[in-house]
Amino acid sequence: MFAAFGTTCVLLLQGCSGWQSALDPKGPAASELAWLIWFFTGLCALIWLLVMIALAAPLAMRSRTRSDPLVLDPGAEHRKARAVWAALGATTVILVGLTLLSFFANRTLAAIGSDAELTIRVTGHQWWWEVRYENAQPSRILTTANEIHIPSGEPVRIIVTSTDVIHSFWVPSLAGKLDLIPGHENVLDLMADKPGVYRGQCAEFCGQQHANMSTLIIAEPRPVFDAWLNDQLRSAAAPVSAEASAGAELFLNRACVMCHKIGGTVAGGTVAPDLTHIASRQTLAAGTLTMSRGNLAAWIADPQGIKPGAHMPVVDLNGDELNAIVAYLEGLK
Template sequence: MRTGSRLSAAILALFLAGCTGLPAGLDPAGPAAEMITGLFWWFTAICTAVWALVVLGLGASLLRARPADDGASPLDRGSARRISATRVVTALVGATALVLVALTISAFITGRGLAQLRGEQVRTIEITGHQWWWEVRYSDGGPAETLATANEIHVPVGEAVRLSLRSNDVIHSFWIPRIGGKQDLVPGQVNHLDFTIDKPGIYRGQCAEFCGFQHAHMGLVLVAHPRDEFERWFSSQLKPAQAPRGAEARAGQQAFLSRSCVMCHTVRGTPAGGKIAPDLTHIASRSGVAANTLPMTRGALAAWIADPQAVKPGAHMPRTELDSDELNSILAYLEQLK
């Protein structure tokens, strides 16, 4: 009884996992994703039909009554069986070939359609995978319009986008299920992923290739804006960090600049110019902390700064010894970086 209850609970938990609101690969948000989803359902339908026919054939074989003795000699009976078996095998081989041809042609048609969708790329965004965060760089507009951020990709709705994917350390895999496609980030190599989003919204993604201890905590978010809203976001992100307001925030800036934070992080408009960790110029405008491991709240930010190893063991960010006044002042400063 106890074993049965545990099994029932495990099965229930498995089904409830689909209610978490996590990325849904079968809910496409763009033309490319719709094509890939359509191909998935086509493959699923054909494979289900093949499975059903095999099961029906096995069932019919098991249930078929033994033929009555018709008086034929064993030699004649064996010859008839060989002829029947040859016909069945020939039919099955032909059907298998037709199924494989149908699947191959449908995959080819989908691939050609995806290639035609690319067309002339309007915007290129560079994505670099690090253990365990995503560097996002916009550089289409020249040096004056080069923008670096982290763990969030913002795009305008209806505009073709090309992602240039690189890795700074190990193999990662870029995957946002609802935009379609999954692409590896390989050290020393540049791969590309093209897509268009036709629905405004927030789309969660994840590294899909095991890349080390904190692979599961390497999340990212794609935000699709109407074009005018995207332009406002982009213009605001190009600006340097605003000067801190209030005594506590000013003290926080001084504490930030006097600590080892500046060796790794950049805050544009200040002496902080580190290049090996996320750009923090507008950190407070983001939705998450530590590659979206935690939400962007004061408490989560405090936990991450005070003891990053407790949040993401193995992360490259070291623990910094801060008293409560220093921590609160740094939090006040970072919360103004919007």
């Protein structure tokens, strides 16, 4: 019985490691929070255990002879009163202690990004993330979507807001969650200790496709990150094959151009994800599909079947047109 329970617990705990877990921290903010979670849980479990023992012990050691309840023993009364006062005192000390702990943890979290060099603006949309790398030089401001590259080992400031409803930005391995509120900016500082890929997820119910609104945080060493940023700042690659050229032509003359942007072309829509370097990303439609030629075609052909309710409409394209557009997008590395 206990063995089965223990095995189940161990199996369940295995789910707590990996690229999206608050119990497997990969950054200072998450470590602070994980420590707090374990300490709170441990202390509360201990208190619960003590209370249960205090309740069960008198039941187990019940004496057969009952004394007259109206006869008071002053010594026993004193002992009981002392026990109650001690419990009350302990409760106060523990509550104040936990409050102080959580207060100091908050201070540590707030201090992480005080000298952050990189500011990223994350805007929530139904149901994808717009990511904008701020820079004093306007030509070096980068807008991309759904995938956030950060340099590892240094603090990053993330300013979050939303354009439609309240979303919440949560990358459990790196930091706590923070709400994205329309018309209001919130600031989250995070840091990844080591290079790696961490998964984030919208943590505030935001509509039909809330579950399919995820993001990837890709932490890489500074030189790799700088190279990535410079690469992303380039205009889109020109189509190489005849099919891809036809696809580029179709992209600019059909419904795609109304919402999407491809840097270096006349497509300049800002209401949908920027596609300038779409093929360099790992996922499609905010983590709904992995990036591949087949998935690109599937997503364009039937977005409402894959992500019902998403704002990407079913566009009237025949097979050849679909293939051409996919060939073009596939080349946008």
